[in-house]
Amino acid sequence: MKSGFAVTVGRPSCGKSTLINTLCGHKVSIVSSVPQTTRRPVRGIANREEGQIVFSDMPGFHLSGKEFNRVLNETTAAALRGRPDAVLYVLDATRLPGAEEEALAQLLAQAGVVPVFALNKIDAADDGAVPAETYRRFLSRFWADAEVLPVSALRGEGMQRLFASLFARLEEGPPLYPEDYYTDQPPDFRIAEIIREKAMNRLSEELPHSIYVEVADWEMPSDTELWIRAFICVEKESQKGMVVGKDGVKIGAIRKAAKRELKSVFPQNIRLDLRVKVSKNWRKNGYQIKSVLGLNKDS
Ligand SMILES: Nc1nc2c(ncn2[C@@H]2O[C@H](COP(=O)(O)OP(=O)(O)OP(=O)(O)O)[C@@H](O)[C@H]2O)c(=O)[nH]1
Ligand SMILES: [Mg+2]
Structure with missing residues (x-):
């Protein structure tokens, strides 16, 4: 082997x-x-x-x-x-x-x-x-x-x-991971990535590049439930409405698609609270960029 x-x-x-x-x-x-x-x-x-x-x-x-x-x-x-x-x-x-x-x-x-x-x-x-x-x-x-x-x-x-x-x-050499593993991503990163994919595929022009996803918290109140609270972060106030969409249609579609995929990854019932917030000009801030890319010690 x-x-x-x-x-x-x-x-x-x-x-x-x-x-x-x-x-x-x-x-x-x-x-x-x-x-x-x-x-x-x-x-x-x-x-x-x-x-x-x-x-x-x-x-x-x-x-x-x-x-x-x-x-x-x-x-x-x-x-x-x-x-x-x-x-x-x-x-x-x-x-x-x-x-x-x-x-x-x-x-x-x-x-x-x-x-x-x-x-x-x-x-x-x-x-x-x-x-x-x-x-x-x-x-x-x-x-x-x-x-x-x-x-x-x-x-x-x-x-x-x-x-x-x-x-x-x-x-x-022997396997480096147990042979039933296919990734080693921590759950909160995996959750954020799944939400970001669903958002990127539903947003246009510069918006897919302007967002990142922050999983504020996730907990399992019981063996069968997984509660997630997450934010889609945009660069400026004017972008918020574009992610939310008319009558919340866009964010609703992102949430639904994310939930469907999360269900296939986690065995629990998923409760997903998804909102939009502004992280002002994050792509112009070196510290923020590193934080989003996981390069800061505390991120
Ligand atoms: N026709 C075709 N499209 C593909 C194939 N592989 C990937 N794509 C498409 O190419 C696009 C980019 O695919 P990704 O896998 O995200 O590419 P990537 O290299 O990881 O991109 P970055 O993460 O942005 O660097 C998507 O629309 C895919 O569906 C392929 O074998 N054939
Ligand atoms: Mg890629």
Whole structure:
């Protein structure tokens, strides 16, 4: 049996979280069509006949001067400094390699990393999926014999070959987690992420980026009940109404969808009190950003 740690890297929205969910056989990390959905490393554990892989799903690597993005990119750099056993570089077949792929390839190559390359979204052929050969040629400037594995995270295609390449990087060893674990996220983080996913998928323009979710408290008054009190936090007063919606329709829909998914994760009956509040300009405040990203000691 083999075991080890693997880190996913790639541009925002290339499908890292979808791929981790498929590889782990469980919904571990939230997904949306909006770039920069994942904000903190999320662990997903794949238990297979060959052994166990503990994945860290990372935020997307994005070139931008904004403080928020700089901190997200630093999260990826820090994970690489942790010398994972394998690095999974996810590429997006719906777009040509660009400045972000180039910067990330440089970062990895300079650190002496030889990643496993997965070209995701090959199912999107209607929009003209970019051939693996195009990516192989691009990557060959950094890694002479890069092998690009075509996959569809959405359809679960190409997973056997991907697992084989990942396990080839790992040493023999016992499982790092009990074999029935598929994640190690604390309950309040998991709850906040599920609510944030439902909100992001129902909000438009800048709003998905402007929110974070705070679980004010959660308790189990009995074995069969889980009570949650949470806030969707926005940046300014004018955004509150957009999250609440006319007659509370929007927040009602977010609450309902979140409750449905929470029910599939927790065995208890869920009571979810969900409200909106303003956390003024939180994305402009370095301390607040770190708090939302879980990088402060007290968060
Ligand atoms: N067609 C297709 N779409 C996919 C596939 N994998 C992911 N997507 C879509 O791509 C979008 C982004 O997926 P995510 O898994 O959130 O991407 P990510 O790389 O984790 O994004 P960030 O967390 O923002 O960095 C979603 O709309 C997914 O449904 C795939 O294999 N095929
Ligand atoms: Mg993600």
